[in-house]
Amino acid sequence: MKYISTRGNAPELNFEQVLLTGLATDGGLYVPASLPEFSADQISGWAGLAYHELAFEIVSPFVGDCIPEDDLRAILAETYKDFAHPAIAPLIQLDRNEWILELFQGPTLAFKDFALQLLGRLLDYFLKKRNQRVVIMGATSGDTGSAAIEGCRRCDNIDIFILHPNNRVSEVQRRQMTTVLEDNVYNIAIEGNFDDCQDIVKASFRDQSFLPEGMQLVAVNSINWARIMAQIVYYFYAGLSLGSPAKEMAFSVPTGNFGDIFAGYLAKKMGLPISQLVIATNKNNVLHRVMTDSVYSRTALHQTLSPSMDISVSSNFERLLFDLYNRDGDCIRNMMEVFNSEAIELNDDAMASARELFSSASIDDTATCDIISKTFNDIGYMLDPHSATGVGAGRLCNRNPEQPMVVLATAHPAKFPDAIEQSNIGVQATIPPHLGDLFEREERFTVLPCDRAVVNTFMFDQL
Numbered sequence: 001m002k003y004i005s006t007r008g009n010a011p012e013l014n015f016e017q018v019l020l021t022g023l024a025t026d027g028g029l030y031v032p033a034s035l036p037e038f039s040a041d042q043i044s045g046w047a048g049l050a051y052h053e054l055a056f057e058i059v060s061p062f063v064g065d066c067i068p069e070d071d072l073r074a075i076l077a078e079t080y081k082d083f084a085h086p087a088i089a090p091l092i093q094l095d096r097n098e099w100i101l102e103l104f105q106g107p108t109l110a111f112k113d114f115a116l117q118l119l120g121r122l123l124d125y126f127l128k129k130r131n132q133r134v135v136i137m138g139a140t141s142g143d144t145g146s147a148a149i150e151g152c153r154r155c156d157n158i159d160i161f162i163l164h165p166n167n168r169v170s171e172v173q174r175r176q177m178t179t180v181l182e183d184n185v186y187n188i189a190i191e192g193n194f195d196d197c198q199d200i201v202k203a204s205f206r207d208q209s210f211l212p213e214g215m216q217l218v219a220v221n222s223i224n225w226a227r228i229m230a231q232i233v234y235y236f237y238a239g240l241s242l243g244s245p246a247k248e249m250a251f252s253v254p255t256g257n258f259g260d261i262f263a264g265y266l267a268k269k270m271g272l273p274i275s276q277l278v279i280a281t282n283k284n285n286v287l288h289r290v291m292t293d294s295v296y297s298r299t300a301l302h303q304t305l306s307p308s309m310d311i312s313v314s315s316n317f318e319r320l321l322f323d324l325y326n327r328d329g330d331c332i333r334n335m336m337e338v339f340n341s342e343a344i345e346l347n348d349d350a351m352a353s354a355r356e357l358f359s360s361a362s363i364d365d366t367a368t369c370d371i372i373s374k375t376f377n378d379i380g381y382m383l384d385p386h387s388a389t390g391v392g393a394g395r396l397c398n399r400n401p402e403q404p405m406v407v408l409a410t411a412h413p414a415k416f417p418d419a420i421e422q423s424n425i426g427v428q429a430t431i432p433p434h435l436g437d438l439f440e441r442e443e444r445f446t447v448l449p450c451d452r453a454v455v456n457t458f459m460f461d462q463l
């Protein structure tokens with residue numbers, strides 16, 4: 001399998017290379033040159049497979065000959081073995097045709113574990129073979145940081161530096177990162193906001209000369225192709241559980257950077273009969289605005305009760321645009337250059353094909369809390385605020401109530417106690433047993449000024 005850039009002007013890479021690369025050299029994102037397609041017979045033959053076995057069937061065409069079959073099977077079995085629920089991604093029924101796919105049974109209670117548990121192991125596998133060390137650097141507003149740290153804490157050939165805005169992530173989120181005390185894990189609290197953290201990370205990737213000789217930075221945000229790949233699996237898993245490929249179904253996906261829902265789009269192209277994908281956004285509705293007005297434009301960022309969806313631009317949307325514009329890299333490069341300084345209007349053909357599959361809604365904090373409290377009062381099920389936007393958007397956009405609507409539950413409610421509190425349901429979300437002592441654990445992190453040079457010097461001194 002070869003990977004190409006959405007901007008058409010970077011070297012083709014294989015899976016191993018794409019895993020170790022962030023953005024392409026032309027500023028684009030890597031996508032597979034072609035997608036594997038599975039027949040209905042093939043897909044129905046996977047019914048009843050354990051999660052990691054299904055993962056092997058779906059992931060192996062993307063990995064190609066970069067990892068021998070037995071090694072890949074072993075990595076995948078290892079990846080999902082510590083999830084708290086034996087089904088890995090259990091389905092919960094909310095209504096006759098409405099389902100919740102719980103993607104928060106991993107170690108950090110958010111869906112990002114599905115990809116980052118695998119990413120850490122894949123990196124470690126290749127780095128050992130190459131006898132190489134790399135440095136992971138990332139910025140987090142909450143969930144990515146803890147999932148990345150958890151995925152890499154036991155990797156011998158990785159040092160990981162995660163920047164978070166000092167005093168601006170929730171205590172649960174901070175402690176999930178800062179109580180990991182392995183020697184290769186460095187938490188840096190920046191005196192600034194999330195954008196400041198991201199700017200330092202981006203600048204460090206552009207000029208890596210501060211690193212010791214022979215070292216390179218690796219990205220763990222969802223521009224990394226391997227993250228998208230890992231997320232395709234649970235769409236098939238849910239589909240098979242609810243009667244696919246014989247049955248069509250819809251998915252509603254709480255969306256920030258468009259990574260998770262893009263995986264659903266790929267699942268459809270690979271043969272899963274998905275009739276509709278609902279883009280659930282909060283007040284930060286850049287994607288809802290594109291779907292409604294055909295104009296892709298930035299606006300100011302709002303703080304909401306679903307902070308992991310608080311973004312002003314969705315980086316992975318470029319991967320969809322590439323397909324919508326017939327994989328014309330030159331065209332995407334020009335569009336993205338314009339988008340750096342102004343809004344862009346998408347053409348009618350592109351929007352018509354986007355609207356065939358995707359619909360969208362923007363769910364504000366009031367509606368989010370209403371959904372949390374109504375669901376709890378009706379059936380005793382506690383949604384987290386991100387998942388609640390998925391439920392809300394799924395209901396608003398549903399094109400066929402006779403088909404199953406699967407809402408991806410992206411986080412456990414205990415991660416977002418403020419939203420649960422504001423929903424007035426009279427109970428708190430309880431932290432699952434494996435994290436029960438989170439508030440007693442020792443923390444370790446370093447507060448640094450919002451200054452790229454200071455951060456880079458700190459990193460060099462630790463390496």
Ligand SMILES: *Cc1c(COP(=O)(O)O)cnc(C)c1O
Pocket residue numbers: 110111112143144222254255256257258259260261308309386410411
């Ligand atoms: C990251 C995250 C999202 C958004 O996922 P994208 O792939 O960026 O669209 C939604 N919900 C939660 C809880 C998250 O952590």
